Every structure is written in structure tokens, then in C-alpha cells.
Amino acid sequence: MRPLGRRSRRRRGAADEPVSDETLREDAMRDDRGSVPTDDRSMEADAGREETTLEAETPRPVRDALPRTLPDPDARADVSAGYRTSKRTSHLGKQRRRSEKVARVREGVSARVSSIGSKTGRVVAWAGFAVVVLAGAALVLWGVAVGINTAVRWNERRIAVGEATRVRALNAKENLLVIGVNNGRAIGFLALKAERSGKRVLGIAIPDGAYVEVPGQGFERIGTSFEAGPQVSKDAVSNYLGVPFERYVEVGSDTYQNLMRTQAVARLLSNAIKSDLKLAEKDELTGFLATVKAKDVWIVPLPVRQVAVGDQRFFEPQREQVADLLLSWWGVKTDTTKQASRVIVFNGTGSPGIAGKAAQQLIRQGFRVVDSKNADKFDYKRTQILLYHGSKADAARIREVLGTGDIREVDAPQDITDIIVVIGRDYVPPAGS
Numbered sequence: 001m002r003p004l005g006r007r008s009r010r011r012r013g014a015a016d017e018p019v020s021d022e023t024l025r026e027d028a029m030r031d032d033r034g035s036v037p038t039d040d041r042s043m044e045a046d047a048g049r050e051e052t053t054l055e056a057e058t059p060r061p062v063r064d065a066l067p068r069t070l071p072d073p074d075a076r077a078d079v080s081a082g083y084r085t086s087k088r089t090s091h092l093g094k095q096r097r098r099s100e101k102v103a104r105v106r107e108g109v110s111a112r113v114s115s116i117g118s119k120t121g122r123v124v125a126w127a128g129f130a131v132v133v134l135a136g137a138a139l140v141l142w143g144v145a146v147g148i149n150t151a152v153r154w155n156e157r158r159i160a161v162g163e164a165t166r167v168r169a170l171n172a173k174e175n176l177l178v179i180g181v182n183n184g185r186a187i188g189f190l191a192l193k194a195e196r197s198g199k200r201v202l203g204i205a206i207p208d209g210a211y212v213e214v215p216g217q218g219f220e221r222i223g224t225s226f227e228a229g230p231q232v233s234k235d236a237v238s239n240y241l242g243v244p245f246e247r248y249v250e251v252g253s254d255t256y257q258n259l260m261r262t263q264a265v266a267r268l269l270s271n272a273i274k275s276d277l278k279l280a281e282k283d284e285l286t287g288f289l290a291t292v293k294a295k296d297v298w299i300v301p302l303p304v305r306q307v308a309v310g311d312q313r314f315f316e317p318q319r320e321q322v323a324d325l326l327l328s329w330w331g332v333k334t335d336t337t338k339q340a341s342r343v344i345v346f347n348g349t350g351s352p353g354i355a356g357k358a359a360q361q362l363i364r365q366g367f368r369v370v371d372s373k374n375a376d377k378f379d380y381k382r383t384q385i386l387l388y389h390g391s392k393a394d395a396a397r398i399r400e401v402l403g404t405g406d407i408r409e410v411d412a413p414q415d416i417t418d419i420i421v422v423i424g425r426d427y428v429p430p431a432g433s
Contacts, residue, residue: 216356
């Protein structure tokens with residue numbers, strides 16, 4: 001409340017008192033600031049009058065009445081200030097509460113997102129782990145299946161090759177190739193069969209001038225096969241006749257001519273110059289030949305037709321007559337579809353004798369090599385097995401025997417061969433060949 005001053009006295013005093021300009025200025029300033037400076041006497045007078053007025057206006061206390069609380073002079077100013085402050089505080093509080101609520105919502109959303117992300121990460125990690133495990137298991141199963149399949153195929157080929165080798169060895173058990181030699185040159189070949197069951201000896205004498213397929217040399221006189229060693233001669237005779245010969249003996253020209261003339265075989269092995277017969281085999285065969293009578297020895301010359309080229313004479317074997325002998329004595333049917341597959345071997349590397357070595361391997365496994373010569377070029381990196389009329393099993397056997405080869409079927413109208421083999425640089429000849 002504003003203190004009472006001169007303005008109060010004017011309201012209470014005579015109305016006709018003149019008001020000076022100074023008094024008016026003080027009143028205006030009081031209205032603006034709420035108080036004006038006064039001298040001590042005026043203040044004391046005002047205070048006295050104010051006390052008197054308060055005492056006069058103060059009511060007497062009523063009995064048993066509640067004490068009356070006087071208003072605080074500064075209450076109006078405090079209420080005014082508190083109202084504004086509370087209004088501003090209420091606005092700021094709303095903003096603070098709104099900010100806190102937004103922060104709580106954001107924290108909740110962030111926590112949920114983090115929780116979902118964590119769970120999703122774990123799910124993805126487990127899913128990835130499961131995929132890796134399944135892929136690894138599938139890969140292991142695939143590897144096992146491929147390994148088993150490869151092992152089964154390899155075992156089948158091994159069994160097939162082993163069976164062919166066993167059958168060849170069984171068929172060759174009674175066969176012996178006799179080579180007549182004069183001054184290191186072959187003068188004739190005698191393909192003998194010591195037939196234990198019939199107690200007889202059967203033979204076909206092949207002249208050295210007979211033209212046959214010689215491994216590594218092509219279509220050549222069979223006599224030239226001995227220049228590469230008796231093993232090549234065995235392969236040449238085996239290939240031509242379709243009958244396996246795995247043992248041989250070398251005899252001098254006199255012994256060979258006497259055998260052809262007298263057909264006496266009892267002392268054949270005792271007159272041998274060289275042989276690859278084992279001691280037990282030699283003793284057993286010597287004992288058997290000693291028991292065979294002369295009438296049970298049938299040795300005939302190879303049916304041939306003489307061909308003269310210049311001053312040289314050659315002999316062309318007569319296939320039909322030879323086929324009859326082979327069927328009668330060895331049971332080989334050369335005119336049926338069950339005969340050995342015909343193979344031509346080409347040298348595709350330029351290495352001398354490489355085709356002959358491959359041809360020898362094939363002949364020893366029962367294939368019939370009808371020709372061997374150079375290829376159209378010498379830069380074949382991979383061995384080619386071209387299948388014309390033979391079976392896929394024969395092509396697979398050739399690859400097994402040679403240890404390499406890419407099989408390819410060819411549709412071409414020709415009846416010279418069943419399979420063509422072009423030796424490439426990947427072919428490795430067997431040791432000691």
C-alpha cells in the first residue's frame with residue numbers, strides 16, 4: 001500500500017486551499033513512483049495522523065471471534081509478481097514436461113529398436129551359421145558321393161582291365177612264339193600252341209616277308225619287328241592273329257628249318273638260344289613236348305599270296321584262310337562282331353617310336369592295331385580317342401590302358417578301323433618299354 005501523505009490531507013482538508021505548482025509536481029511524481037521525498041516534520045505528522053486514523057478505524061475485538069489477519073502491505077506486489085512468475089513457470093514447466101516426455105519416448109523407441117536390432121542380428125547370425133553348416137554338410141556329402149562314384153568307376157575299370165589281363169594270360173598259357181634267327185636277323189616266326197588237353201602241337205609258320213601291322217613301324221614286313229626286339233615281334237604276331245603270345249624262344253636257322261621240315265618238337269627248348277620262359281615253365285613244357293608224337297604235330301605255313309615289287313618279294317596273308325585256322329585251332333572268330341576292336345594309332349607328338357609303344361600296350365590288352373603312323377601335325381597336347389564303330393567300353397578301356405585320353409564320338413562313313421588314337425604330349429610310356 002502507498003503511504004498516506006499530503007494527498008490524504010487535501011482530501012480531508014478545506015477544498016479552497018490554493019495548490020502550488022510545486023505541490024502539483026510532487027503529486028505527479030508520486031503517482032509515477034509511488035512516493036516522494038518529504039521533510040522530517042511532514043513525515044512525522046503524517047505518521048501520527050495515520051496512526052490515529054488506524055486506531056480509530058480498528059474495530060474492537062469480538063469475544064470468541066477468530067483473530068483477523070491483516071493484509072500484508074507487500075502482498076499486492078507479491079501476488080502480482082507471483083502470478084506472472086507462476087504463469088511463466090507453468091509455461092516453462094509444460095515445455096520441460098513435454099521435452100521430458102519426448103525424451104522418454106525417444107529412449108523407449110531407441111531401446112525397442114536396439115532390442116529388435118539385437119534380436120534380428122542374433123537371428124541373422126544363427127541363420128548364417130545354419131546356412132554355412134548346411135552348405136558344408138552338402139559339400140561334404142557331394143564330395144563323398146563323387147569320391148564313391150569315382151572309386152566305383154575306377155574299380156570297375158580296374159576289374160575290367162584285370163579280367164582282360166587274366167583272360168589273356170589264360171589264353172596265352174599254351175602259346176609259344178618261336179623265332180628263327182640268323183646273324184641277328186629274323187628269318188621266320190612260328191606260332192605254336194601246346195594243347196595239353198588233346199596232347200598235340202599246332203602251329204602256323206609266318207614268313208619274315210609277310211606284311212602285317214608292326215607296332216611303331218606301321219604296315220611293314222614282320223621281319224623288321226625283330227629289329228626292335230622280341231617283345232615287338234610278340235606284339236606284332238599277337239596283333240595280327242588276334243591270339244595272345246607272352247612267351248618266346250629264339251633258335252638258330254638250322255633248328256628252325258629242321259623243325260619246319262621234320263616237325264619234331266621234342267628237342268626244341270634244349271636247342272633254344274634265348275627265351276623268356278621261367279625255369280618251371282620251361283621244364284613243364286619240355287616234359288610235355290617230349291610226350292607228343294610226330295603224328296600229333298601239325299605245323300602249316302601261313303596262307304599268303306606272293307607280291308613282287310621291283311626285285312623284292314612280299315607276302316600278303318590270305319585273311320579268309322587264316323581265319324579258318326584260327327577258328328579251328330584257337331577258337332578265335334575273326335569274322336564276327338565279337339572280334340577285338342580295330343585301332344589305328346597316330347603319333348601326334350613327333351617323338352620317335354611313341355605310337356609303337358602305345359600300340360604295344362593296346363595289343364597286350366587284346367586290341368587289334370591295324371595301323372600306326374604319324375599324325376597330320378605334332379602339336380597335340382592331349383591324347384585323343386576317336387570312337388567310330390567300337391563301343392564306349394572299349395574307348396574307356398583304351399584310356400585306362402594308356403593312362404590318359406579324351407574320348408570323342410565321330411560319325412563318319414568308314415570301315416577301316418573302329419577307334420583312332422592320336423597320341424598327345426600327356427601320354428607317358430610305361431617304364432622299360
